Amino acid sequence: MQVKQLLTRTAGALGVTAGLLFASSPLMAQMKIGGNPNTINPSSILELESATKGLLLPRVALTSLSSAAPVTGAVAGMHVYNTTDNAEVQPGEYFFDGSIWVRLNSNDTYNYIEGNGAPTGSCPAKTIYTDSDEDSGTFGQQWTCIGGAWVVYSSPTKTPFFAGLTSNDAGGAKRGMVSRFGHIVVRRETPANSGKSTITPGGIIQLYRGAGIDAGFGGAIDLTNLPGNPLQYRIAVRPTVQNGNGGLVFHTTAPGDTPQPRMMLTPSGKLGIGVTLVEAPNLVHVNGSLQGSEQEVDAAGLAQGTAALSGYRLFQEGGSTNKAQVIVQSGDNFANLVLTKRTLPNPTQDPFVVFRVNGAEQGRIFRDNNGDVRFPTPTSDRRLKENIKNTHYSIQDLMKIGVVEYNYIANPKKERTIGFIAQDLYKVFPEAVTVGGEDAKTNPWRVDANKVTPLLVKAVQDQQKEIESLKAQLSEMNALKAEVASIKAMLGNAGEKSSEATISK
Template sequence: MRKYIRAIFLSYCFTSLGIYAQVGMIGNNPNKNAILDLNKTNGTNDKGLLLPKVTLTSTTAASPMSAHVAGMHVYNTATAGTGVAAVTPGEYYNDGSKWIRLITDLEPWFNSSTKTSATSNTQNIYQMGKVGIGINSPAAPLHIDGKQTLGILVNYTNAAFTGNIWDGTASADGVDISNNSVRIQKGSGGSGTPLMLSKGKGYTSANMTEYYVAGNRVGSVVTTGTSVVYNTTSDSRLKENIKPTHYGLSDIMKIKVDDYNYKADEKKTLCTGFLAQELYKVYPQAVTVGGENEKTDPWQVDYSKLTPLLLKAIQDQQMQIEVLKNKIEILETKR
């Protein structure tokens, strides 16, 4: 009975007057550096501290608390949330803005060629499982969620990185793999080729690159061993509504050929070719229509698509030549 009366009295003192010293178990001498010492008098105990069990919904949500509180420590019992915000059963603490899981697992990385856990950031390490960055269910040995502005960035400098690789404004050359794209910038750091493809001496396949859309091959670049060939799919089995073209010599005569230089070219190099907007009026098949911004979305011309038109014009011209030859022969015979 005395124990209960004493406990009630102490509880009253703590709650009514506040605590201004170390608190310990009854009968022990609390450590002066601890606010609460749960050990016995001899500094040990045979019992543990049972944390409050809660059901977290994600690392970013304070729930079931009303707000994030830095230093809060709980044991989560739920498996919830998605992506990097997912939570699983285990101990969590709050840093004031999110829940962070206490890592209690063994070191997942091994020292090279051993089964010994890695202990230093200078060791060569490996892991037999899959690694995910930005994703909690990796599908490959290294799976990176590249939905951000930059997914994988490889560049040659440790300096602060600014600008964009995709438009050539990056402060350092590099390779960026993100948003389902591979972007390469080479030039700000000196000379060099942005992309190089090669085959060994004993290669057996001629293909250098292949292009597919929805499972269908639409083009390729192949090598003959001494040169390259650029191919666009033109299989007759893939075509329909086949008929002779209405384009010909008369259309060729409507196309303007101009001399010009590009405004961005400081050397003002002379070029000869077409103005996309003008060519579109005559032969739109060779033109890709652009947008409002001529720098980021310009009108473009595929000069190779003019080849069929040129060939048809030559055929028309040859027919005219044959007609004229026949007329000349008739006139010659009448002399």
């Protein structure tokens, strides 16, 4: 047996020697160790072959990634198997890249955990801890457990990513936050150059989706909280809207349905709601009723003017000849506010405007049978009044009211008009005056001329009573005058008869 082993070792030595001799020849600069020594890959300089044995690398105890020790004269490409387990290096195969040791990918299984702030206390082996508290001073930093204690984690593998917000390489970590300084681009393979998503270092996400993927949708973001409805909300570029000019469209999608457009922003900055086309003159185009309020208000209440809370509702109906519209315009030669009315069968019963307080009608503006727009007289129903008595005002009070001519200071043409001075009228008839504030431009005194009308009527009534009284007195005087004339006539006739009797004697 010893002889056989000696012969085998001798043959091996001779083979190595022969190999070295052949290696010096340019025709035989290859070596193979193992079975079938005469069969070697033409592209290899050294080939190992065995069905039961493997290559055993030198086992060394590295101290850190940045130190070549204990290997002396390390050059790029040198491979070793490290046996040390510390904060930087763990057992495994490494190669030297010329400046640091780089660990080859491994299948080590780590337990990844997260927490708020830096870890404390003892720890189990093969654990990597990540600080996930955004308010922490060590947010994004990672630690690994070495010898039962936490040490700052340093990845053994070069990758395009950092571990968290540190300068440590992320290595082969499958959990925890990663970061990088450059762009991240995800491209679609086929059709070529038809789509990509880019995350830029400046906080911008760029989405491109070409017609080769979908002619109807460009770049899009889908949002959902329903696993069965991934397209619940979609924000997307729609090339087909706005007469083919495209737009940014907001969609909603019912389960199992296709995205339905709800709101659109055009390339020119115009907004459309419920439409896929905004006409050129319109800055905002809404298809349907437009409602606004301080809180959620019943739409029917706003439409009828009976809503408990304040709000507005604009509504347009029918074709081009049967519309209800509110128009606001500017210009000195145009009305600023125009209200158009639908054609109605009974214009005196269907008003242009209704004024309500707490849902109760207080007045209206309507079109009469002559086609004139009228403001109706204030409500004067006896059934709505109480404490009714005759007024104490009389014609004497009316005579105290001054009627003057004047022009307004702000009138550049100094056009004269006739009317009252509110402060003077207030002294006589305060019911017709609204007292103003200190600034006459912002809060002037005002006169309600309609309230003066009852005083005029009362004065006319008082005057008419005096006229009737004078008429009665005049009638009495005329009767007395007639009676006096009759007496005079009778006395005259008696005198004549007496004279005649005297003469006849």
